[in-house]
Amino acid sequence: MANQISPLPLVVTMGEPAGVGADIILSSYRQAAKHRLPVFGVIGCAKALHHRAQLTGHSTVEVIPVTGASQIPDVFERGLPVLDLPLEHDPQAGVPSSHSASKVIEWVDTAVRLALASDVSGIVTGPIHKETLYQAGFRHEGHTDYLAHLAVKAGYPAEPVMMLSAGDFRTIPLSVHIPLSQVPSAVTHAAIVAQAQVIDRDLKRYFDIEQPRIAVAGLNPHAGENGTIGSEDRDIISPAIQELAQAGINAFGPVSADTLFHEEARQDYDAALCMYHDQALIPVKAIGFHEGVNTTLGLPFIRTSPDHGTALELAGTGGANPSSFIAAVMQAERMGGAEQVLRELVSSQVS
Incomplete structure (x- = not known):
C-alpha cells in the first residue's frame, strides 16, 4: 500500500x-x-x-x-x-x-x-x-x-515561517494574520532578512534546491516606483535584499506584485517572499486551490x-475534497x- x-x-x-x-x-x-x-x-x-x-x-x-x-x-x-x-x-x-x-x-x-x-x-x-x-x-x-x-x-530553536505551496510554486507571507492597516509597520529590514535566511536554509535542507532563488515582492503598487507610491520598497525592502545578496543568498526585487505570479515569471524563482497574507495566499489558491499545502519552515521538525x-x-x-491533505x-x-x-x-x- x-x-x-x-x-x-x-x-x-x-x-x-x-x-x-x-x-x-x-x-x-x-x-x-x-x-x-x-x-x-x-x-x-x-x-x-x-x-x-x-x-x-x-x-x-x-x-x-x-x-x-x-x-x-x-x-x-x-x-x-x-x-x-x-x-x-x-x-x-x-x-x-x-x-x-x-x-x-x-x-x-x-x-x-x-x-x-x-x-x-x-x-x-x-x-x-x-x-x-x-x-x-x-x-x-x-x-x-x-x-x-x-x-x-x-x-x-524555532524561527517559524509559513510557506504556502501548490506543487513547486511557493509563497511566504512576511506578515500573516494582522489587519492590513498594520502591514506597513510589520515590513521591517530585520524581518525580511530573517525570513529569507530561513527560506534559503530550508529549501536547501528539505527540497534539495542547491541555490534557492527568492523573489521579494514589493509592498506598494509597482514596487513604489522609487518612492513616488510609498517609500517602503525603496527604503526598507531594497536595502534588505542588498544585505541578503552580500550574504550569498540569491534574493532579488522588490518586484511589483502584479507581475510576479504569471506562468512565465514563476520560472525565475523557487519561492516568493510576499509582504502580507493575501499577497501570498491568493496566487497559491488561484493556481492550485485543492492542492495547496501549508508548510512551516524554521522548526526542528517537519510540519505540513x-x-x-x-x-x-x-x-x-462525505463531500470534503481530500486533495490538499494528500498533497500535505x-x-x-x-x-x-x-x-x-x-x-x-x-x-x-x-x-
Missing part, C-alpha cells in the same frame, strides 16, 4: 473533531495505494473516527488503536492506526464545542513530542477551529506559533498541513526524504 522513503511513519493530528479533519483522513487512507502515500498514523479519537467513517461512507476502513508510533507501520496495511487519546464527549459533525479543545491541544502536543524524539518522520496537522480553542483559554495565534512555542519550551480550514458545513457529508502528506514525505539524503551525505563526508 505504501511507498515509504523514511523508515519512520508520519503522524497526523485529527484537528477539530466537528470539522472535516476526520473525513479527509479517512478518504486519504482509502486512496493510499492509488497515490502511493507513505505510512501514517493518526493522533486523535478512535471512536470519533470510527463514527465518522460510518457517516461518510468509509465504513470499510478499519480504525485500529495503537499504543505507540512504532506500531504504526505494521498496522497500516490492515487499517488506519490511531494513537487513541479519546474525547470525553462525542463530537457532532459541523457543531464545534469547547469541550474538545483540551484534547485537540493534547493531540498536537503529542505529535510534537514524538517528532522531537525522532519517533516519527514528521507531522501533518488537521485543521483546527481557533475560536473554539480561544473559548477554552488557548492564547496562541494558531498552529504555527504554537508549534514554535512547544519547540522552544522543549529547548530547541492542508491549506484549508475546518469546513464545518461539509463535515460528515506527500510533501511531508518528500521533505523527510530530502533531509535523510542530506544527513547521509554529511555523515559520509565526516567519516
Whole structure:
C-alpha cells in the first residue's frame, strides 16, 4: 500500500473533531495505494473516527488503536492506526464545542513530542477551529506559533515561517494574520532578512534546491516606483535584499506584485517572499486551490498541513475534497526524504 522513503511513519493530528479533519483522513487512507502515500498514523479519537467513517461512507476502513508510533507501520496495511487519546464527549459533525479543545491541544502536543524524539518522520496537522480553542483559554495565534512555542519550551530553536505551496510554486507571507492597516509597520529590514535566511536554509535542507532563488515582492503598487507610491520598497525592502545578496543568498526585487505570479515569471524563482497574507495566499489558491499545502519552515521538525480550514458545513457529508491533505502528506514525505539524503551525505563526508 505504501511507498515509504523514511523508515519512520508520519503522524497526523485529527484537528477539530466537528470539522472535516476526520473525513479527509479517512478518504486519504482509502486512496493510499492509488497515490502511493507513505505510512501514517493518526493522533486523535478512535471512536470519533470510527463514527465518522460510518457517516461518510468509509465504513470499510478499519480504525485500529495503537499504543505507540512504532506500531504504526505494521498496522497500516490492515487499517488506519490511531494513537487513541479519546474525547470525553462525542463530537457532532459541523457543531464545534469547547469541550474538545483540551484534547485537540493534547493531540498536537503529542505529535510534537514524538517528532522531537525522532519517533516519527514528521507531522501533518488537521485543521483546527481557533475560536473554539480561544473559548477554552488557548492564547496562541494558531498552529504555527504554537508549534514554535512547544519547540522552544522543549529547548530547541524555532524561527517559524509559513510557506504556502501548490506543487513547486511557493509563497511566504512576511506578515500573516494582522489587519492590513498594520502591514506597513510589520515590513521591517530585520524581518525580511530573517525570513529569507530561513527560506534559503530550508529549501536547501528539505527540497534539495542547491541555490534557492527568492523573489521579494514589493509592498506598494509597482514596487513604489522609487518612492513616488510609498517609500517602503525603496527604503526598507531594497536595502534588505542588498544585505541578503552580500550574504550569498540569491534574493532579488522588490518586484511589483502584479507581475510576479504569471506562468512565465514563476520560472525565475523557487519561492516568493510576499509582504502580507493575501499577497501570498491568493496566487497559491488561484493556481492550485485543492492542492495547496501549508508548510512551516524554521522548526526542528517537519510540519505540513492542508491549506484549508475546518469546513464545518461539509463535515460528515462525505463531500470534503481530500486533495490538499494528500498533497500535505506527500510533501511531508518528500521533505523527510530530502533531509535523510542530506544527513547521509554529511555523515559520509565526516567519516
